Structures are given as structure tokens and as C-alpha cells.
Amino acid sequence: MEKYRANLLMCAGTGCVASGTPKVRDALKAELEKRGLADEIKIVLTGCNGFCAEGPVMLVYPEEIFYQKLTVEDIPTLVEEHFLKGRPYEKLMFKDVEKKHAIPLMNDIPFFKHQVLRVLRNKGLIDPDSLDEYIARDGYLAAAKALKEMTPQDIIKTIKDSGLRGRGGAGFPTGLKWEFASKSQADQKYMLCNGDEGDPGAFMDRSVMESDPHSVIEGMIIGAKAIGASKGVIYVRAEYPLAVQRLQRAIDMCNESGLLGENILDSGFTFDLEIYLGAGAFVCGEETALMRSIEGQRGMPRPRPPFPAHKGLWDKPSVLNNVETLAQIAPTILNGAEWYRALGTEKSAGTKVFAITGDIKNVGLVEVPMGIPLRTIIYDIGGGINKKKKKFKSVQMGGPSGGCIPEQLLDIPVTYEDVVKTGAIMGSGGMVVMDEDTCMVSTAKFFLEFTADESCGKCTPCRVGTKVMLDMLTDITEGRGKDGDIETLEDLSRDIIGTSLCGLGQTAPNPVLSTIRYFRHEYESHIKDHWCQAGICSKLCSFHIVEELCKGCGACLRGCPQQAVVGEKKKPHRIIQELCIQCRTCYDACKFGSIEIKPAIRQEKTALAAKDEGGK
Amino acid sequence: MARLTLDDLKKIKEKQKSTFTLREGGYRAKITVHMGTCGIAAGARDIMTALMDEISLGKVEDVITTTSGCAGLCAREPMVTVEIMNKPPVKYGDLTDAKIREIFKEHIMGGTPVDKYALVIGSETTY
Known part of the structure; x- marks a missing residue:
């Protein structure tokens, strides 16, 4: 049998294939042949490694060195340095964000360190076709x-x-x-x-x-x-x-x-x-x-x-x-x-696989023992929120049947029972992390759009009920919300849960119920103040530049598709509200946090503002 | 492919052992061939080839080879470091095809360091 001194396990999961594994593999193969190393070093394509955020990824055995974000251009240097001269190539290693140094070994990387593999025992370790x-x-x-x-x-x-x-x-x-x-x-x-x-x-x-x-x-x-x-x-x-x-x-x-x-x-x-x-x-x-x-x-x-x-x-x-x-x-x-049973808790034994996505640094697939705190998954494994200045708002668990868990509950152990108590469900293991720029009413609406669309239509509570709820949520996000809407949504939810035929309808209102439970003030603010504080619902917000904070850098001005931002360089800028379409481009472009989100400007106010403009 | 029996499963597992020793660890000995510019120029490639050849010929399952950079003693290249688990590592220098094959038989398989080629015993371990 042929012997190899090293095995290169390249991830060929859907994520890494999409980000370039096939091309990198071909380049690597050609380079190894060119250097006469093809008989000593074997390339193996594996299934998903889990660290999709860093793809294409590759693991080098026996050293267990983890390389990420591989490109065709890096291959010649990588082969010369590591496989010919035996010097692991730091440029392609995972970097510790705070300390800025490279972490060569896979199991030292926090994303992998906290995981326990049972379901995924062979992930990235075997060729799935062998x-x-x-x-x-x-x-x-x-x-x-x-x-x-x-x-x-x-x-x-x-x-x-x-x-x-x-x-x-x-x-x-x-x-x-x-x-x-x-x-x-x-x-x-x-x-x-x-x-x-x-x-x-x-x-x-x-x-x-x-x-x-x-x-x-x-x-x-x-x-x-x-x-x-x-x-x-x-x-x-x-x-x-x-x-x-x-x-x-x-x-x-x-x-x-x-x-x-x-x-x-x-x-x-x-x-x-x-x-x-x-x-x-x-x-x-x-x-x-x-x-x-x-x-x-x-x-x-x-x-x-x-x-x-x-x-x-x-x-x-x-x-x-x-x-x-x-x-x-x-x-x-x-x-x-x-x-x-040695892992997990009394009622929730073993491990669970989670797919972490959303506003989080380490998007990917992880397997952890049940009972570990939700916070560990999001901060230690997931690496926290992916934008520096943004705060965590909520994590959605269980998909369209689940619910949103707020910051104050992040220390719950992840078990079937504890997750259900929060109003979410363990579900199949999807975890969508959301930062403070998320509107919870829109989030609930997103999931309800999905279930209303996917309802098979056999039973009335699910077919009609989800549609009525979706219409109400649409009204709320577009400024047509009324007093009592929140209570009606709660009532409808209970009815749909109680009378639907299958799990789809019985769980469809969960995203609405859980967001009302923890973020009721957002619903109220949408309905009463016409104010989407996250600035997502475009009809319920307006953007303003805080003069004291604005450095006049022009980032917002250049990005604005409406030419609604005016101002001289290095002097505070201003947004002309009549032209603004609430697209958020200026808000995302500003590095100094000088853009403020206020309630929507109602018609009469706009007229006043126009008069003001005329006077100047 | 023929129909498998339980014995076949065990045989396949045994056959794959060296591959998974490489991936999962649990090897008995590790040989590091120093492949800095100096080592390569002095013939380290031939040393690696000889080692791979010995491992294949002897169907050795629990020994792995790897490469590293210059060991700092360029004058004595090609060099290798032999590490048998729980024993002090041994560095050999001025190697040739014949010498490394002898070291493989005596030291790696036999367990006795070959003093006449050894430069130093007991430097840093890398496992």
C-alpha cells in the first residue's frame, strides 16, 4: 500500500466548495507534482469542517495545522514553505483577534476547542466517498x-x-x-x-x-x-x-x-x-x-x-x-x-449540533454537549458579534417554529427543557444571532412570511391565521398599527397554536409570541410613536446627523443614492429629509456613530421643515 | 467489490491504520527531516525518499515522518531528528542514503540509537 508522510484534508462541504475548494485543490495538486511531492503528500477531500466563515479551509496532518481562506495565489508559497521546507505558513493561519498572533493548531482555535464531536466524529477526518x-x-x-x-x-x-x-x-x-x-x-x-x-x-x-x-x-x-x-x-x-x-x-x-x-x-x-x-x-x-x-x-x-x-x-x-x-x-x-449519557444532562443527554449564522464572527457548524450555557456557544465558540461597536440583541433558536432569546437569558443551559421555557425551542439546531441593529417586529414578520408561504393550506387556523397575523405585522411595520394590535396578535397566536393540525401551524406563532414577550416596547414604539428604533422599517424612522459628533468626513455624503446629504468637508453635514428615502446607507457608512435614528417625520412636520428650508 | 464479513471489516480497519495514525496521532516514533535551504542543497530530499521507502517496504504503521526548517547546524546537513515516544530525541548529521537506512533499522525499529552518526541526544521534543 502506498505510504504518505502527510495528509492534506481539504474541506469540500458546500460552503467551502462555493468559496473555491475545487480551484485551490487543482492548484495544490499541480504544485505538489511540480515539486515532486505528489507521492509523499496526499490530498483528501472531506465533508464540511464546520468553520465555514473561514473557507476554503484545510487541515494538515500529522501536524494538525489549520489553514484558512486559501487562494490559488497562495499555493506556491504554501507548498514551498510548509511541505518542502517544513515551515508552517503563518499568513494562512487563523489569527487571534485581540492578540493578533497566528494560532497554528486546529484544536487551539477557540471555535474548535469547546466542541465535542459525536455526530460529527468523522467531519473533516475522512473522505466521505471512501x-x-x-x-x-x-x-x-x-x-x-x-x-x-x-x-x-x-x-x-x-x-x-x-x-x-x-x-x-x-x-x-x-x-x-x-x-x-x-x-x-x-x-x-x-x-x-x-x-x-x-x-x-x-x-x-x-x-x-x-x-x-x-x-x-x-x-x-x-x-x-x-x-x-x-x-x-x-x-x-x-x-x-x-x-x-x-x-x-x-x-x-x-x-x-x-x-x-x-x-x-x-x-x-x-x-x-x-x-x-x-x-x-x-x-x-x-x-x-x-x-x-x-x-x-x-x-x-x-x-x-x-x-x-x-x-x-x-x-x-x-x-x-x-x-x-x-x-x-x-x-x-x-x-x-x-x-x-456521560455527556449532557439528565433529561437532555448527549451532544447537539448547531448551525450558527447571522451577525456573528464565526459562522459555522458546531457540536457541543447539552447543558452548556448559551453564552459559551455565542461568545467563546462563535466569537461574539461580528461588528466591533455593535451590541448583542437576541438569538433566534428553532427557526420558524422557534423564538428569540434576549441578552438577559443567555446564561441558560442549552437543554430541551430550558430552551422551551424561554419561548424558543431547541428545534433542529439553527441559531441566528442578531445585533442591536435588528428590528424585532421585522424579524417576527420575516419568519411569519416564511410559515404563511409554506402553510400547506389543509387546515384553516394555519392557512388563514398565519395570513391574518402577517397582514397585521405588515401594517405595524408600515405605520398602520393600532392600539390593541398586540393583544389581538397574542389571542390569534393562542388560537392557531391550539387548533392547527400539524407542527407547522402549532408553532408558527412562536416567533411573534416570543418577540412580544421580550421586546414588547418595540411593538409599542412602532404602533404609538411610529418609531422603528433600529431604523429597519423605512416608513417608521428618519435619519439625522448629530452636529457635535460629525467630523465632516463625507462618507455618508458619498454613499447617499439620493444626494440627500449636504455639507462642506470637515464641517458637520446635514440630511435633507424631503430627499431621504431611509435606506440606511449613511447610517452604515458613518464611522463615528453620528447618525441618529428618530421617529418618522409625519406629513405636517415635513411641511414645516420645507418652510424652514425655504427661509434659509 | 466482494461481499464483506465482520473479519473483512477488521482487516480493512487494520489496513487503514497508518493513515489514521497520521491523522489521529498515537504514533510511536516521529522522524523530522530538516529541510532548510541548506538541508535541501545537501540532499535532504534523498533522505526523505529513503525514509518513505523504508516505511513502505517494512509496512510500518506507527512511524511518521515530517519536515522542518534548518536546525541551525548547516555544516552538518542533511540532518534528521528521531523522536521515539518517551525517549530523548536524537539528532543525526552528515547523512546519506545508506546511513539513514541503517538508522531506520537500528534506532527506529530496533530502539538503539546509532552512536557513530549521532550529533546530540536529548534536545527539545516536538510532540
Whole structure:
């Protein structure tokens, strides 16, 4: 077998591919060949490394040196310095923001240091298209153990004892789900995987499918044995082409090598697995809608009971597990329930993967033990707010079904129970961080626009209710809000939550409720004062230059698309309100914080101002 | 691809061991070839090639090689530093293809430093 002295693991997740991995890889390959190093140094393309903000990224083994933001131009120097002369190339290393020095080793970088990898155990460490590399990391040993040494009851007991809860959002105990399906009597049962990740800003499942497809397949084989299913389907959205491609390749390899199909690993167990492409409707992430979609019908939920464990796909007993849930099955079977419980809390065991995005420095994918404070995730791992002078305002958890958590609650431990208490939900793990320039009414409106659009229309509370709420929010953000609107929104929310058919409607008002709960003053200020203090709702704000703070640098003047800013160099500038369209360009351009956001100027005031102008 | 059995899984895992020793750590010995301008000019590339060859031929799983810059003693290049875990590192100088192969057999595989080529024992470790 060929031997290499170094392995270069380049991230080929969707983020890094978009920021240039393929070109950099080609340049690197050519340079290594040119320098005669191609036989000694191997390039491996891996799945998502997680640190998407710094892509394209590469990890050099054995030194474990982390390089980021690679460009084709840097490659010749990098190869000469590091791989030829053995001097790690500082320019491409991660830089500590405060101390300004380079951090060469991956595990010294704060983003990685606080993480514990279980679901993402193979991320950036193996080639997702190599079955051998997955096996080298104990792959399919758990499937062998489950198929050859364990009864379905043994498997279910291990998963129940581990305390693993479904990672799709609701947090239902996985072992219990399997037990229900296992007790159902039927000639055919189905083991299904939910890869229909739909929350805006969430990409945990995509990353797992892309970087470690076999971990999902292995989890499904074990689940199939536990419930007695001989057929399985992975439901993935068609917008994830790379995930689909890697999963399909992994399934093909398993079929060829007897890890899927008849008599797996000579155990006598048979399991066939296929992929079904979803067309991207958000509601198809709901289990009954997903199953209808696989049946070829329009993806719409139906009332439960009967639960899928009794009547699921094609009316046969079925289990649907989330990608992240399934990826944790194999190590739990191999290491036991106690190992699993060793991390996390009593009721929320294990780890959780979060996709951090928004106004945060380290955008990316992280896995942490449950129970750690939310603050640790946002400040120690995420690096805090990405703009220097801005303050943290809120973090949105759980996507369109979740809610916004304010600054004063950042010390809560991240567990299913504690997050629910704040009015948000754990959800699938999306975390959108927002700074003080965010308008919370607009944020609630954004999520409601999404759910109103994605509502399948089957039940009235969701179809009509979300639309009525959205209209009210639109009115509030455009200056047509009335006294009593906040109370009506609260009432409507309760009704929609109480009477909707499926999880989509039952959770859709959450973003509105949680923003009213913590940022009621913003709603009031929008309605009563016609004042969007963040300056986002253009009809409810006006921009003014504070003379004492203005240095007359002209940054706002140059940026203004309306030529509404006037003033001489080095003298305080002024905004002509009649021309201003509230586009915020001046506000974002000003380095001295000299632009003030005031309530909207009402018609009569504008007339006065015009008169004033005329007088001068 | 043939159908796999449990034994096959274990065999594949064993076969991949050296790759993952490189990525996950847990190696027994590390050889650093000093590749400053001086080292390269004096023939450090041949030393690296010889080492890679020995590792391949002997199917050695737990030894890794790496490169570093000039060790500061340019007159004695090509040089390598051999570090066996929990033992003091040994620097060798004035190496040739034959010498490094001898060092590989005696010191890295056999555990006995080759005194006649050694420059110094017990400098800084890098693991």
C-alpha cells in the first residue's frame, strides 16, 4: 500500500466548495507534482469542517495545522514553505483577534476547542466517498454487533437507556419510538430518514449527509433491525445535490459489498435502502406529510393518531428519524448507553449540533454537549458579534417554529427543557444571532412570511391565521398599527397554536409570541410613536446627523443614492429629509456613530421643515 | 467489490491504520527531516525518499515522518531528528542514503540509537 508522510484534508462541504475548494485543490495538486511531492503528500477531500466563515479551509496532518481562506495565489508559497521546507505558513493561519498572533493548531482555535464531536466524529477526518476510511473509524462494527449479537429488544433497551431524543426538533425519545414500531404487527415495516432540513439558516443535516453519509446508513440498518423493517427510504430535499450524490454513492458501495441488501454481513438480515427526493416544501419535514410525499401524493399532514408507528408509509408501521439522530446510533450501540449519557444532562443527554449564522464572527457548524450555557456557544465558540461597536440583541433558536432569546437569558443551559421555557425551542439546531441593529417586529414578520408561504393550506387556523397575523405585522411595520394590535396578535397566536393540525401551524406563532414577550416596547414604539428604533422599517424612522459628533468626513455624503446629504468637508453635514428615502446607507457608512435614528417625520412636520428650508 | 464479513471489516480497519495514525496521532516514533535551504542543497530530499521507502517496504504503521526548517547546524546537513515516544530525541548529521537506512533499522525499529552518526541526544521534543 502506498505510504504518505502527510495528509492534506481539504474541506469540500458546500460552503467551502462555493468559496473555491475545487480551484485551490487543482492548484495544490499541480504544485505538489511540480515539486515532486505528489507521492509523499496526499490530498483528501472531506465533508464540511464546520468553520465555514473561514473557507476554503484545510487541515494538515500529522501536524494538525489549520489553514484558512486559501487562494490559488497562495499555493506556491504554501507548498514551498510548509511541505518542502517544513515551515508552517503563518499568513494562512487563523489569527487571534485581540492578540493578533497566528494560532497554528486546529484544536487551539477557540471555535474548535469547546466542541465535542459525536455526530460529527468523522467531519473533516475522512473522505466521505471512501467506505474503507469509514470502516477505519469503527464503521459498520456497530451494525455487525447489532445484527449478529443483539436482539431487537437489546437494541431498543440500549437506545432507551441512553436517553437519546430525536434531533429533528420535538425531542421525542428515540428508543420509545422504536419500541412502539417494534411491537406493531405487520408483514412490512419501514425505516425512514428525515433529511428534509428546511429551517432558514440551518444546515446540520446537510453537513452530516455530505461529510459522513455512512453514519446515517449504519444508524438506519440498526434501527431497521430494532423495529423489524426490511425496507428504508432516505427523504432528502433536491436542493441538496451534493448530499444526494454522496448518499447515493455510499448506498451503491454498501449494496456492492453486502452492507445493504440480502444477508447483511452474513447475519441473515435483509435491508434495502433508497433515496427519495423531496421538492422542497417545508411541510414535508412533518412526518405524516413526508410519508404522503413518498407515496407520490401531495405533501400534506393528516391527523394523528394513528401514529406512524402503527400506520405510516403505505399504512404500514414506520419509524422516521432525523439525520442527526441516526448518526448517533452506531457509536451508542458500540460504546453503550452509559457512554452516551456521560455527556449532557439528565433529561437532555448527549451532544447537539448547531448551525450558527447571522451577525456573528464565526459562522459555522458546531457540536457541543447539552447543558452548556448559551453564552459559551455565542461568545467563546462563535466569537461574539461580528461588528466591533455593535451590541448583542437576541438569538433566534428553532427557526420558524422557534423564538428569540434576549441578552438577559443567555446564561441558560442549552437543554430541551430550558430552551422551551424561554419561548424558543431547541428545534433542529439553527441559531441566528442578531445585533442591536435588528428590528424585532421585522424579524417576527420575516419568519411569519416564511410559515404563511409554506402553510400547506389543509387546515384553516394555519392557512388563514398565519395570513391574518402577517397582514397585521405588515401594517405595524408600515405605520398602520393600532392600539390593541398586540393583544389581538397574542389571542390569534393562542388560537392557531391550539387548533392547527400539524407542527407547522402549532408553532408558527412562536416567533411573534416570543418577540412580544421580550421586546414588547418595540411593538409599542412602532404602533404609538411610529418609531422603528433600529431604523429597519423605512416608513417608521428618519435619519439625522448629530452636529457635535460629525467630523465632516463625507462618507455618508458619498454613499447617499439620493444626494440627500449636504455639507462642506470637515464641517458637520446635514440630511435633507424631503430627499431621504431611509435606506440606511449613511447610517452604515458613518464611522463615528453620528447618525441618529428618530421617529418618522409625519406629513405636517415635513411641511414645516420645507418652510424652514425655504427661509434659509 | 466482494461481499464483506465482520473479519473483512477488521482487516480493512487494520489496513487503514497508518493513515489514521497520521491523522489521529498515537504514533510511536516521529522522524523530522530538516529541510532548510541548506538541508535541501545537501540532499535532504534523498533522505526523505529513503525514509518513505523504508516505511513502505517494512509496512510500518506507527512511524511518521515530517519536515522542518534548518536546525541551525548547516555544516552538518542533511540532518534528521528521531523522536521515539518517551525517549530523548536524537539528532543525526552528515547523512546519506545508506546511513539513514541503517538508522531506520537500528534506532527506529530496533530502539538503539546509532552512536557513530549521532550529533546530540536529548534536545527539545516536538510532540
